[in-house]
Amino acid sequence: MILAFDTCTLRGTIAVGTVDHLLAESNFKTEKGHTGWLMPRVDSMLGSLGMKPAELDAVAVGTGPGNFTGVKVGVATAKAVAMGLDVPLVGISTLDVLAAGVVEPAGAILSVIDARRGMLYAAAYRNDPGALRLLSDYMCAGQVEITGAVLPLVKGSVVIAGEAPPELTEAFKAEDVTVTEDAGRFPCARDMLALCDMMLSTGRAGTAVSVTPIYLKKPT
Numbered sequence: 602m603i604l605a606f607d608t609c610t611l612r613g614t615i616a617v618g619t620v621d622h623l624l625a626e627s628n629f630k631t632e633k634g635h636t637g638w639l640m641p642r643v644d645s646m647l648g649s650l651g652m653k654p655a656e657l658d659a660v661a662v663g664t665g666p667g668n669f670t671g672v673k674v675g676v677a678t679a680k681a682v683a684m685g686l687d688v689p690l691v692g693i694s695t696l697d698v699l700a701a702g703v704v705e706p707a708g709a710i711l712s713v714i715d716a717r718r719g720m721l722y723a724a725a726y727r728n729d730p731g732a733l734r735l736l737s738d739y740m741c742a743g744q745v746e747i748t749g750a751v752l753p754l755v756k757g758s759v760v761i762a763g764e765a766p767p768e769l770t771e772a773f774k775a776e777d778v779t780v781t782e783d784a785g786r787f788p789c790a791r792d793m794l795a796l797c798d799m800m801l802s803t804g805r806a807g808t809a810v811s812v813t814p815i816y817l818k819k820p821t
Contacts, residue, residue, distance in 0.1 A: 605794055606643065610668065611787070614789055659690070661692075694739060725737040758779040763786050
């Protein structure tokens with residue numbers, strides 16, 4: 602039984618369930634200015650299911666990149682919960698969560714999160730049957746740099762998921778790349794359940810000590 606949440610973008614998301622069975626999911630606008638808003642939502646969801654925290658076997662958290670406060674609050678809260686329950690903590694990049702939610706058939710995916718001031722957080726993936734494979738580094742760069750880095754990886758077609766500006770889409774089309782837009786997508790905690798289960802089964806789970814946030818320094 603997994604508790605999963607991501608608060609790294611403008612829309613937070615929480616889910617409880619197993620790899621095969623989603624018990625509950627909630628999406629909400631993230632809040633700024635204080636750190637006490639996440640756990641009441643978690644407690645409310647568990648209470649609505651009649652569950653006690655001790656029934657959880659693992660915690661999964663979105664580690665960013667994204668909004669600095671959201672990344673910090675999410676990871677810190679997950680560390681506290683995992684440590685208190687003495688269960689594994691699985692850190693999953695928010696860009697990975699975005700890519701995992703794409704339902705298009707096998708092909709290239711570009712996850713994008715607005716980093717403000719003309720910058721984007723991005724990563725490229727290959728959606729192979731039964732597996733999501735990271736093709737690039739996690740990037741914080743402008744549209745031109747991201748287009749140049751990803752073009753050699755997409756092989757003629759790409760699904761762009763997340764907060765992608767029109768200029769990014771047009772840049773790929775100008776290079777004769779077929780673009781499918783999954784615009785406006787935010788991470789969904791339900792997609793974290795399968796990622797978490799896979800990481801647990803392959804020995805890639807972390808702990809409350811080892812999991813760290815992904816901030817990515819913006820170029821100056």
